[in-house]
Amino acid sequence: MGDDQKEEAPEILPFLLKGRNTPGDAEKIEEDDTSCGFWVFKGRFLQRFATEKMYVILYGFAGCVMTMTFAYFNGTITTLEKRYKIPTKISGIISVGNDISTMLTAAVLGYYAGNGHRPRWMGIGLLTIVAFCLLTGSLHFIYGAGEDALKLTREYGGQAEANESFRDTQNDQKLCQTSASGCVQDVGVWVPQIFLFGAQLISGVGQGLFYTLGIAYMDDNGTKSKTPAMLSLSTFLRMLGPAIGYSLAAVCLRMYIEPTMEPLISREDPRWLGAWWLGWLILSGLSLIAAMVLFMFPKELPSSRQRRVKNRQTDSKTETNIKELSFADMLRSIKRLAANKVYVYNTMASILYFFGYMAYWIFTPKYIETQYRQSAAMATMATGTVALGFSAVGVLLSGYVISKYKPSARAMASWNAVVDFMTVAGILCYVAIGCEGSDSLNSLATLSAGNSCSASCHCDYVHYAPVCAPENITYISACHAGCSDKAKDDLGRTTYTGCKCMASSNLLSDPETQFALDGACPVDCFNQFLIFLSVMCLLKLVGASSKSTNLLIALRCIPHEDKTFALGLGSMAASLLGFIPSPIFFGWLIDNYCLVWGKTCSNKGNCWLYDTKSLRYALNLTAAAFIFVAGFLNISVWYHAKNLKIFDEDEAVEKDLELTKTKSQDKK
Structure with a gap:
């Protein structure tokens, strides 16, 4: 030759x-x-969009939509628990369904799909998100709003009044009874849980494809000098997703679960159920648009191909072999990655951080509702719009600093460790930010549940329907207060009388003191909530600043041929050791501090009241311990990253391309 x-x-x-x-x-x-479009959606007009900047923007938009769906699920999870009587431990298991399928598919799909048409594989992944949205939202159309929610509407009350005997039966269920009452029947209680878990399983396939292939495509089709800026911009756009998703959840939860009916309770009432299903219809449409957009992108950007051809012409060591895709080659890749100490320690540090912080990603709205007595809409809005806004700022600032000052790998690893220790300090502050009113409310509720007087009233299967005694003590229900009659006062409020099991009833025999008003006693925890929110925003700002540095170390510490597979393998490890066990563990931990369960004939149901003080200590100290260990692992990354190059791109090729373009334009 x-x-x-x-x-x-x-x-x-x-x-x-x-x-x-x-x-x-x-x-x-x-x-x-290198051509844009597919099927009939193609043409020269679309080719102008085949650029690095346009990919980063549209990839960020698609990531924004994907994170919106998961944030919306987290924002509505307490409503789902109440509607379908799901314990927190079970909701934790449901929420990790996507991580289970990600774990099972990310590495394999990343290995094989990484050598195919990656944008189209990402588009297929987003179609699974569409299915996830439609399946989750369809539960409402299958089961409806539920009888418990309908009972609390004016329209339902009007129908009940048409049947006197039915009304009496409903009243008796909440009052003290001399004989044991039948348990509450629940129909198909496991079916919604299985349905929700299956939908999460489907979404995990799309999540694995999107992140594993999308980041590798970005890094392969752009110059390394621009990678930090592109990563920070796409991450910033993705960070808008949770903010919008939580905001959408807050808007939907402000509406009653059956918007056509008028509820008789306020949004602050623990029994309030918002229109959780409404947002899923919107999200499915946005996910479909994002999938179509990614399908349009070419297998390789034209600018990337020009650089590749130029490199072949200037580099004597041209690529002469095509990588063989086989199981044996995959095992060789795993062996190479296992010997890469920077990759291993960086992945382990990320996993431990995720394990500890996952409790706040999923259960922060629930934490705010239980600790500071805020409505579901307020808790969701604070978690999404306010706190995640600071996360977005942190991502942008870190991207600017990295692009401008080009810090070394060791500087990035040391900052990751500092962020971990600052996060631990902030979480310890959470322990101190409690609300005395909320803590005392729950301890008094425990006393009312274990009251020997109310034991004779057979209140085990009475729905959670709090009443407030004159001495500002909340009882789980009128039955637990020993009330025997129900009436309306001059202001139209529901009052329960003859309440023999209240504290005042034991001291005075005056019937005028033996009454309770419908609803829980007011508790003011707003100032403590604002302090908590301030600390959380600071932690979001600091924590987000380490996202780009962590990802850059992960991208640069592995050889080019293993990049997509390494990202998939890291995603699988994070799912197996962090994303999957963490929500289950913390869900179990939260359930351990439940005081009042919504009992049914065959199920414990959801929790209505928690021991907030004990829960605050246990949850925060446990999460802080995992993140504290992650900080030391980042110190190990710092030690082994001394020879790692982050910005080693030879920009001569890029300049030659620009010069060639300029000459060609001058000739024209």
Whole structure:
């Protein structure tokens, strides 16, 4: 073979392997690989959008939509627990369904799909998100709003009044009874839980494809000097997703679960159920649009192909082999990655951080509702709009600093460790930010549940329907207060009388003191809530600043041929050791501090009241311990990253391309 033939071999070889194509066929395949569009949605007009900047923006938009769906689920999870009587431990298991499927598919799909048309694989992944949204929202159309929610509407009350005997039966269920009452029947209690878990399983496949392939595509089709800026911009756009998702949840939860009916309770009432299903219809439409957008992108950006051709012309060490896809090669890749100490320690540090902080990603709205007595809409809005806004700022600031000052790998690893220790300090502040009114409310509720007087009233299966005694003590229900009658006062409020099991009833025999008002006693925890929110915003700002540094270390510490597979393997490990066990563990931990369960005939149901003080200590101290260990692992990353290059891109090729473009334009 002559010298000219040797130079042409690397260019022609890939096409010969695809079926002995002629040079003309090779040019056509190369053109197809760099052309925008698919099926009938193609044309020269779309080609102008095949740029690095446009990919970063649209990839960020698609990521924004994806994170919106998961944030919306987290924002509505307490409502789902109440509606379908789901314990927190079970809701934790449901929420990790996507991580289970990510764990099972990310590495394998990343290995094989990474060598295919990656944007189209990402589009397929987003179609699974569409299915996830539709399946989750369809539960409402299958089961409806539920009888418990309908009972609390004016329309339902009007129907009940038409039937006197029915009304009496409903009243008796909440009052002290001399004989044991039947348990509350629940129909198909496991079916919604299985349905929700299955929907999460489907979404995990799309999540694994999107993140594993999307980041690798960005890094392969852009210059390394621009990667930090592109990562920070796409991450910033994705960070808008949780903010919008939580805001959408807050808007939907402000509406009653059956918007056409008028509720008789306020949004602050623990029994309030918002229209959780409404947002899923909106999110499914946005996910479909995002999938179509990613389908449009070419297999390789034109600018990336020009750099690749230029490198082949200037580098004597051209690529002469096509990577063989096989199980044996996959095992060799795993062995190489296992020997990479920077990759291993960085992945372990991320996993421990995720394990500890996952409790706040999923259960922060629930934490705010129980600790500071805020409505579901307020808790969701604070978690999403306010706190995640600071996260977005942190991502942008870190991207600017990295692009401008180009810190070393060791500087990035040391900052990751500092962020971990600052996060631990902030979480310890959470322990101190309690609300005395909320703590005392729950301890008094425990006393009312274990009251020997109310034990004779047979209140085990009475729904949670709090009443407030004159001495500002909340009882779980009128039955637990020993009330025997129900009436309306001059202001139209529901009052319960003859309440023999209240504290005042034991001291005074005056019937005028033996009454209770419908609803829980007011508790003011707003100032403590604002302090908690301030600390949380600071932690979001600091924590988000380490996202880009952590990802850059992960991208630069692995060889090019293992990049997509390493990201998939890291995602699988994070799911197996962090994302999956963490919500289950913290859900179990939260359930351990439940005081009042909504009992049914066959199920313990959801929790209505918690021991807030004990829960605050246990949850925060446990989470802080995991993140504290992650900080020391980042110190190990710092030690082993001394020779790691983050910005080693030779920009001469980029300048030659720009010069070539300028000359061609001058000739025209």
